[in-house]
Amino acid sequence: MINIQKLNKFYNTTKVLDNVSIDIQKGEIFAIVGHSGAGKSTLMRCINGLEDYSDGSLKVNGKEIKELSKENLREFRKNIGMIFQHFSLIQRKTVFENIALPMQLWGYSKKEISKKVNELLSLVGLDTKLNAFPNELSGGQKQRVAIARALTLDPDILLSDEATSALDPNTTTAILNLLKTINEKLNITIVLVTHEMEVVKQVAQRALLLEHGNIIGFDDTEELFLKPDEKMKEFLGETEVVPNVGINIKIYFPKDNVFQSFITKMARELDMDFDIVWGKLEEINTHIVGNMVINIKNEHKEKVLHYIKQHNIIWEVI
Numbered sequence: 493m494i495n496i497q498k499l500n501k502f503y504n505t506t507k508v509l510d511n512v513s514i515d516i517q518k519g520e521i522f523a524i525v526g527h528s529g530a531g532k533s534t535l536m537r538c539i540n541g542l543e544d545y546s547d548g549s550l551k552v553n554g555k556e557i558k559e560l561s562k563e564n565l566r567e568f569r570k571n572i573g574m575i576f577q578h579f580s581l582i583q584r585k586t587v588f589e590n591i592a593l594p595m596q597l598w599g600y601s602k603k604e605i606s607k608k609v610n611e612l613l614s615l616v617g618l619d620t621k622l623n624a625f626p627n628e629l630s631g632g633q634k635q636r637v638a639i640a641r642a643l644t645l646d647p648d649i650l651l652s653d654e655a656t657s658a659l660d661p662n663t664t665t666a667i668l669n670l671l672k673t674i675n676e677k678l679n680i681t682i683v684l685v686t687h688e689m690e691v692v693k694q695v696a697q698r699a700l701l702l703e704h705g706n707i708i709g710f711d712d713t714e715e716l717f718l719k720p721d722e723k724m725k726e727f728l729g730e731t732e733v734v735p736n737v738g739i740n741i742k743i744y745f746p747k748d749n750v751f752q753s754f755i756t757k758m759a760r761e762l763d764m765d766f767d768i769v770w771g772k773l774e775e776i777n778t779h780i781v782g783n784m785v786i787n788i789k790n791e792h793k794e795k796v797l798h799y800i801k802q803h804n805i806i807w808e809v810i
């Protein structure tokens with residue numbers, strides 16, 4: 493749906509996107525993660541044609557963005573909704589008027605507008621607030637208005653640039669759940685830009701990590717957290733301190749057998765004791781995943797690895 497190939501983008505002589513290639517599939521929730529200044533917003537603006545790119549290819553629904561005429565670009569943008577950190581609502585307009593705005597600009601009739609806005613108000617849970625002004629709303633409610641406004645023209649794609657960054661954790665979860673509902677109910681592809689790992693964990697099916705305009709990690713969200721590579725660990729701020737005697741084995745628990753008490757079973761069946769160095773379980777995208785580091789005696793290595801391999805467990809010696 494969104495195919496990006498070797499995309500480069502400069503501001504003057506500074507390269508802000510460096511050889512970026514990604515394929516975002518129809519219907520998925522895809523996250524672009526990275527620290528401030530990584531180039532995330534620039535990449536978003538390239539996707540909706542607000543920003544030019546220097547070279548490489550960026551196709552949305554098979555169309556190369558930089559080849560679109562002005563008229564086609566206007567039509568193309570209709571198909572992409574966008575939400576931002578600071579909501580971008582018009583203060584002197586009511587909730588209803590804010591949501592109605594894109595349809596008014598495109599010349600829809602009053603009747604069509606009223607029908608659509610009321611449907612969307614109910615989807616985002618603001619039926620009772622249609623005559624309120626933005627300053628009478630909480631942050632979460634303002635973002636709901638912005639989401640409704642982004643959906644008025646029935647887009648295929650919703651771009652979210654740090655949409656939950658100004659919200660508290662509970663409100664963030666509520667907004668992310670709303671985005672999930674929208675993704676499922678309306679089959680809208682969602683691209684989320686965020687610097688918060690919690691956001692990625694809660695909703696994204698796939699994610700890429702951007703650093704100084706370079707992609708440094710790209711995978712299913714579960715894989716990214718389950719088996720982070722060095723760069724990802726650095727980003728997550730994880731350092732593993734492990735004993736320097738014996739053998740340290742890291743065992744990954746994929747979603748299906750995470751609840752099996754594999755370690756206890758292994759200890760019992762091999763009649764051995766292990767030290768559990770550390771372990772963690774996390775909920776990622778509604779699945780529980782985790783990993784655990786155990787420390788064993790050197791002389792037990794063969795036996796333990798043999799057992800682990802027999803059970804189809806992902807592992808590594810660290």
Ligand SMILES: Nc1ncnc2c1ncn2[C@@H]1O[C@H](COP(=O)(O)OP(=O)(O)O)[C@@H](O)[C@H]1O
Nearest residue numbers: 503504508526527528529530531532533534535
């Ligand atoms: N309009 C612009 N002109 C010049 N430099 C810019 C412009 N917009 C962004 N930049 C620079 O490009 C880099 C990436 O910015 P941005 O895409 O906003 O990052 P992020 O959204 O990941 O924080 C930063 O170094 C930023 O200073």
Ligand SMILES: [Mg+2]
Nearest residue numbers: 532533534653
């Ligand atoms: Mg940004």
